[in-house]
Amino acid sequence: MGLGLLAACDQAPRVQRAVDDCEAELVSLRVEVVSAEGAHIRGATVTGTNVTSNVSITGVTDERGVTTAINESLAPSPVRVVATAGAKVSPAQQVEWLCDSCNCRPEPATVQLRLNP
Structure with missing residues (x-):
């Protein structure tokens, strides 16, 4: 009787689940940090702060001077982005986030922050 029940379960109707088109990973802003002379800065601290809630995320640049932290x-409020490396600080740039029903995308998608001399 146990085998009969297993066979019956195999022929049970199956429910088709809707495909989720939303991305599972969070969309990131690409931030590149360069010196006043244009050299890529490894180990710079980049902070993005939501201008409405004051919540922030901090990341550190890799060997190419890039972080996607x-x-x-x-989102969805604008985010102020600034970089620091030692005593050098970049001017802040503002990034807008364009949101749909699934994700928010940064505008611009890439920001280059130049450290003050």
Whole structure:
């Protein structure tokens, strides 16, 4: 009788689940940090702060001077992005987030922050 029940379960109707077109990973802003002379800065600290809630995310640049730590979890309000390396600080740039029913995307998608001399 146990085998009969298993066979019956195999022929049970199946429910088709809707395909989720939303991205599972958070969309990130690409931030590149360069010196006043244009050299890529490894180990710079980049902070993105939501201008409405004051919530922030901080990341550190890799060997190419890039971080993608700032992501759509700070959206939908504008995000102020600034970089520091030692005593050098970049001017802040503002990034807008364009949101649909699934994700928010940064506008612009890439920001270059130049450290003050």
